[in-house]
Amino acid sequence: MENCWICGDLADSKEHKFKASDLKRFYGKKFDCYYIQESAVQIESYKDRILKFPEIICTKCNVTLTRKHDDAYDIFINYCHQNYDLLLERAELNFENIYGKNWVEQKRNLYRYFAKHAGCKIVTSEYPQDLTDLSEFILGKEKTEKFTLRFELKMIIKLLHTFYNKDREFGHLFNAQTLYYGYYDNLTLAGWLSNNWITTNWVYSKNINPNKKSDFINKTERLKIVDLNYYDKNLLETESYYEMIKYFEFGKLNTLEKRIEHYKEIIE
Ligand SMILES: [Zn+2]
DSSP states (O other), X not given: OOBOTTTSSBOOEEEESSOHHHHHHHHOSXXXXXXXXXXXXXXXXXXXXXGEEEEEEOHIIIIITTHHHHXXXXXXXXXXXXXXXXXHHHOEEEXXXXXXXXXXXXXXXXXXXXXXXXXXXXXXSSSOOOOHHHHHHHTTOSOOSSEEEEEEEEHHHHHHHHHHTTTSOOOOEEEOOOEEEEETTEEEEEEEEEETTEEEEEEXXXXXXXXXXXXXXXXXXXXXXXXXXXXXXXXXXXXXXXXXXXXXXXTTOOSHHHHHHHHHHHHX
């Protein structure tokens, strides 16, 4: 058995690649949906093994210690689901509006939620890194030097949601493959997660520009609006449902080079 990358104890717990509560909220306990990575795989339950990381963290870190982080994420997602028009108009996230007076710590907890996800992705990638910066942040340190987020709103997913949600519960969850660039002792790793129209990009790197580092003093974060003009291919030409979803998620980021540019822009 491996050791938990967060606290060093024995790793006996499997973190979900998608949050179990998101899967249950969207699809119920038994469901019929597709897991899209390189190809689509049909899955039937939120407990499906493909939805989980192998055992790389311990139960304490996966459940007790990170419960506050999970709660901050749930509040964030509910707020984004309920305030689409406001978010579109303002193109920013206001953490005081999301969390109330405790927004500084709650914003940190939200970042810690994504830090756990990113750490699990990095540990299971081809190039595991020393994750001390991330684990200390998750365990309570107030800052992280190597990890940052950027939020986006994808209008096309809202359209899709409105269309399909008429006659059934429709939910969209997407987990982009971990990308890395740079050299062996100075790699940048990055990915994104989408929950309906809200996409959270994460980047782990030694090379984050000081003014792009995670900041828990700023009440607001920019929300990049990915509008319908972003897509240049006729949507009706897409071959299948999962091709369409991939297209909506990646848009113009259809090559490795373009995705690297996308992440570089977040940290440089
Ligand atoms: Zn642990």
